[in-house]
Amino acid sequence: MSFPATKILCLGIGITLLLGCTEKQPETENVIRPVRFQEVTHQTSNPDLTFTGIVKADIETDFSFKVTGTLVSLNVTLGKRIKKGDLIAALDDSDAKLKYDKQLLALQKSETQKDTAQSNLTRTKGLYENNTVPLSEYESAKEKYSNANASFETEKRAVDLIKRELGYYKLYSPVDGVVLLSDLSINENIQPGQVISVIQSGNTLVVEVGIPEQYVSRTKINQSATINFSSIPNKVFKGNVTEVAYTANTDTSTYPVTVEIINPVNTMRPGMPANVALNFSSGIKLDSVLIPTHSVSKDSSGDFVLLLMVSNDGFGIVRKQPVTVGDISNKGYEITSGLNIGDKVITAGISSLVDGMKVRLLK
Incomplete structure (x- = not known):
């Protein structure tokens, strides 16, 4: 075979291979992502902030020995009712x-x-x-x-x-009450000041909650509250703030606030979890715009939301909208500027969206 013929043959094979590879490449499809949205409306009721707390007795007394010794008698158990003068515990004397x-x-x-x-x-x-x-x-x-x-x-x-x-080797109860804590064992070595038992006395129950720094200054003595329990369904109880701490809990970075239960029932017990709703209506007005907190994003330019511009074909276009964020409630962020009534704020699928993207609406 002559050199020109060989060259022509190789060129033909190369073109054939190139065409074959080109035909095997799949066509890239444009993925239209689904989103959910919420129309902007006016806030129609005063927003409450809900905090989780634990029910406690208004008077709880810790009992401990003043001396070291071996525990030889323990006459209290969790939930036991005791009378004034009853022996709680004794050490070997x-x-x-x-x-x-x-x-x-x-x-x-x-x-x-x-x-x-x-x-x-x-x-x-x-x-x-x-x-x-x-x-x-x-x-x-x-x-x-x-x-x-x-x-x-x-x-x-x-x-x-x-x-x-x-x-000092014997502990007697100075009050009538109910035992809230008693988890020691006979023959255990006891140190001075070690809590032997906690006794609840009095008829008042309170809920202690932790309030974040931004709200503690707006939490006032005698401020009203509503309280509900998962263990007592379909019932809402009235509460009243009785104590607001001046120093924060170092473990939670919140301020302890005590709320008295005004209308307790017999099924309530110390140690029960409770949800306490406090009204901060002075911070968020009735005609404010509230949107879910997860709908608000932030970048180097500030806070923004993604709006949905609906088209006639059932699809929509994403538009980035800067906003000014005000206060926060359990219903979401207050938006003080940047949104109008009727705007459609995207609430789901946000992380994968960019300004100008075409999206599909979810019902």
């Missing part, structure tokens, strides 16, 4: 009793020495007044009695102190 007995013997010995010194002083005084003994002997008798009496008073105070300490 055998060593303390032995110490008390020894100190009592020392007191008795000291008392005997004091009585002997007093008798000697009385006798010596009479002899001195009759000029039978010298003044030095009388002064010596007075000094011995003074020392013996001082020693007696010291031993007496020691007995009183140990006797009082013996009382």
Whole structure:
């Protein structure tokens, strides 16, 4: 085969391969993404902010021992009702009793020495007044009695102190109440100040919630609230703010706020979770525009939403719209500028959208 013929053959094969590869490439399809939207309307009711909290008794007392010892008696269990004067718990006081007995013997010995010194002083005084003994002997008798009496008073105070300490080995309830906490075991070693039990007393129940920094300044004493429980369905209870903390909880970075339940029922128990709704109507007006919080995005230019411009063919075009965000409620962000009534704000499928994209409407 001549060189020109070989060249022509190779060129033909290359063109054939190129055409074959071109025919196998699939055509790229334009994907029209689906979106959901919400029409902008006026806020028609005062927005409430809802916070989750825990029911507590208005009076809760922690009980602990003042001394170290081994737990030998525990007479309370979770939920048990107790009366004033009931024994809560006791520590082993055998060593303390032995110490008390020894100190009592020392007191008795000291008392005997004091009585002997007093008798000697009385006798010596009479002899001195009759000029039978010298003044030095009388002064010596007075000094011995003074020392013996001082020693007696010291031993007496020691007995009183140990006797009082013996009382620290038993805990008695000073009030009627219900046990909220008691999870210790017999023979457990107890340290001073360690909580043995928590007793609820009083008839008032409260809910303690954590309020974020931006709302705590607007939370006021006697502010009304509504409370509901998942365990008590279809019922709403009235509440009243009774305490607003001045310092934040370091664990949650929120401010503890106490809300009293005005109309409690017997099925409520300390420890139950509750939802407390507080009204901050002074921050968001009735005619405000509210949209879901997840509909608002932010970039280097500021806050914005994606609007849907609906076309006649059932599709729509995405348009980026800058907005000014105001306050927040459980219904969403307040939009103070940038939106008009009737605007269609995209609420689902936002992450994959860009300005000018064609989209499909979901019902």
